[in-house]
Amino acid sequence: MTLDASAPARTTGTVRVVGTGLLGTSAALALHQRGVDVVLADPSPTAMALARDLGAGRFPGPDDDPRLVLVACPPDVVADVVAAELASHPSAVVTDVASVKNGPLLTLRAAGADLSRYVGGHPMAGRERHGAVAARSDLFAGRPWVLTSTAETRPGALELVRDLAVDCGAAVVTMGAEEHDAAVAVVSHAPQVAASLVAARLREASEPAVALAGQGLRDVTRIAASDPALWAQILAGNAAEVADVLAELRADLDEVIGALRALTADPAAPGARGRLARAIADGGSGRDRIPGKHGSAPAAYATVVVVVPDQPGELARLLGDVSAAGVNLEDLRLEHSAGQRVALAAVDVLPAAAEHLATALRAGGWTVPL
Numbered sequence: 001m002t003l004d005a006s007a008p009a010r011t012t013g014t015v016r017v018v019g020t021g022l023l024g025t026s027a028a029l030a031l032h033q034r035g036v037d038v039v040l041a042d043p044s045p046t047a048m049a050l051a052r053d054l055g056a057g058r059f060p061g062p063d064d065d066p067r068l069v070l071v072a073c074p075p076d077v078v079a080d081v082v083a084a085e086l087a088s089h090p091s092a093v094v095t096d097v098a099s100v101k102n103g104p105l106l107t108l109r110a111a112g113a114d115l116s117r118y119v120g121g122h123p124m125a126g127r128e129r130h131g132a133v134a135a136r137s138d139l140f141a142g143r144p145w146v147l148t149s150t151a152e153t154r155p156g157a158l159e160l161v162r163d164l165a166v167d168c169g170a171a172v173v174t175m176g177a178e179e180h181d182a183a184v185a186v187v188s189h190a191p192q193v194a195a196s197l198v199a200a201r202l203r204e205a206s207e208p209a210v211a212l213a214g215q216g217l218r219d220v221t222r223i224a225a226s227d228p229a230l231w232a233q234i235l236a237g238n239a240a241e242v243a244d245v246l247a248e249l250r251a252d253l254d255e256v257i258g259a260l261r262a263l264t265a266d267p268a269a270p271g272a273r274g275r276l277a278r279a280i281a282d283g284g285s286g287r288d289r290i291p292g293k294h295g296s297a298p299a300a301y302a303t304v305v306v307v308v309p310d311q312p313g314e315l316a317r318l319l320g321d322v323s324a325a326g327v328n329l330e331d332l333r334l335e336h337s338a339g340q341r342v343a344l345a346a347v348d349v350l351p352a353a354a355e356h357l358a359t360a361l362r363a364g365g366w367t368v369p370l
């Protein structure tokens with residue numbers, strides 16, 4: 001998805017982005033592309049220079065007077081950095097993007113920071129990579145961006161931060177910091193632990209076993225490649241909530257293990273198959289609740305599978321042909337099989353367009369298995 005960079009930005013004045021890694025540089029790129037004056041700051045001169053060279057904004061000058069400061073540094077220093085920015089820019093509204101919200105808020109309140117000018121934030125978008133080089137201007141497009149204003153927040157501050165999030169292409173959701181932390185424990189933090197633990201089982205698997213890995217394993221373990229230092233901070237910052245979700249997960253796992261042990265002892269163990277089926281069905285019911293694009297209900301897309309030769313430019317050619325067929329691409333997944341010189345592209349489109357697309361691609365010389 002691309003943002004409409006030609007539409008005028010709602011954000012006016014200078015935005016100072018502190019922490020020019022993945023999140024900070026992605027927001028800076030989105031804002032700068034829409035004409036917003038973006039100033040970049042990071043204790044790492046390399047991170048700052050990279051962000052500038054990628055087109056995310058400019059270096060700070062002596063006369064900068066930011067209207068808005070976006071803090072995108074690691075969670076364990078976020079409260080200190082927000083407090084310092086509130087103090088150094090006494091007329092600016094300060095927001096942040098840290099994945100935990102209640103701990104930093106309590107620290108700021110205890111330190112006597114001016115909370116009237118602080119609005120906590122958390123875009124529900126990211127990647128398993130970090131640093132400016134992984135940044136993308138469309139990272140937030142269509143994704144929820146949580147804002148956690150408080151009773152102390154002064155009028156207008158929330159709207160200013162809302163405009164920034166909207167200029168980045170996000171859909172703003174407001175909630176309290178505690179409610180946020182409980183929610184992300186279920187939808188982000190416990191899933192990260194589960195993915196990492198599943199992937200960790202692969203360390204001792206034999207080479208022939210790992211070579212059989214298919215798309216299911218890749219889907220479940222993508223985020224296992226996340227940054228351990230960042231996640232240690234996130235999990236520690238939301239420890240009680242994440243522990244509660246994981247304890248429920250452990251109880252469910254114990255049920256499944258119990259059923260499997262019962263079947264090992266007696267292949268006809270009464271109730272065991274039912275418990276296994278329920279575990280899978282419950283997962284399906286949970287998954288069905290995940291919203292689709294723009295927070296809407298998941299659309300039931302049809303998938304057209306296309307064989308793509310493993311050569312430079314082939315995927316771009318396929319995307320060009322999908323577009324030339326007049327079909328909107330809703331999603332795309334690539335499946336590589338070990339030792340094969342082709343990949344399978346699973347092209348998701350609206351059901352009404354699937355047959356037309358398959359016919360058009362076959363006519364264009366693509367192999368589209370029935």
Ligand SMILES: NC(=O)c1ccc[n+]([C@@H]2O[C@H](COP(=O)([O-])OP(=O)(O)OC[C@H]3O[C@@H](n4cnc5c(N)ncnc54)[C@H](O)[C@@H]3O)[C@@H](O)[C@H]2O)c1
Nearest residue numbers: 019020021022023047072073074075098099126127130131
């Ligand atoms: N990675 C994700 O998927 C994701 C998604 C949503 C929110 N977040 C949150 O965004 C924040 C940044 O994460 P990221 O993935 O961009 O990490 P990152 O490692 O890519 O970038 C962090 C940047 O902060 C800088 N930094 C370190 N200490 C600093 C300090 N004291 N003051 C200012 N800058 C400092 C680093 O030099 C680095 O450039 C974190 O709080 C994280 O919880 C991350």
Ligand SMILES: O=C(O)C(=O)C[C@]1(C(=O)O)C=C[C@@H](O)C=C1
Nearest residue numbers: 099123124125126127128188223
């Ligand atoms: O998609 C990813 O790779 C993410 O890391 C995204 C994700 C998430 O769990 O959804 C991870 C942590 C952030 O705080 C917000 C977003």
